[in-house]
Amino acid sequence: MQYKRVFLKLSGEALAGEKKTGFDEGTCVAVAKQVKKLVDDGVQVGIVIGGGNFWRGRTSENIDRTKADQIGMLATVMNCIYVSEIFRSVGMKTQVWMSGRMPLQGCLTEPMPRLHRQLLADGSGLQE
8 A cells, every 4th residue: 555645753862763762863764764765765754753762750859840841842843854865865745744833944833835845843742
């Protein structure tokens, strides 16, 4: 079965690979090449990226719950910017979209149009 659209969730932990924290560039490049193959085959790809490689929930009783969620949302923004650049390095055009306003060059905060490749950052901070 050939899918026309795919929505992929990349956890922060997946970006860290064996290192378990930060980024493992080899892992990220491998993921980018897999996504590029899909895109080259005509599949529209949307990606949401987690931030668990930098921040995993509230780790201190001294940090307010809302502030802990905001830190996690910023971790997803860092990951999206990094992954976007890795995707560009393998020949894809990308855009990073955020729900809030953040003055970052190359990151958009306007309503998201239909494109072939999109990376979504900053989560919702909601509990499941």
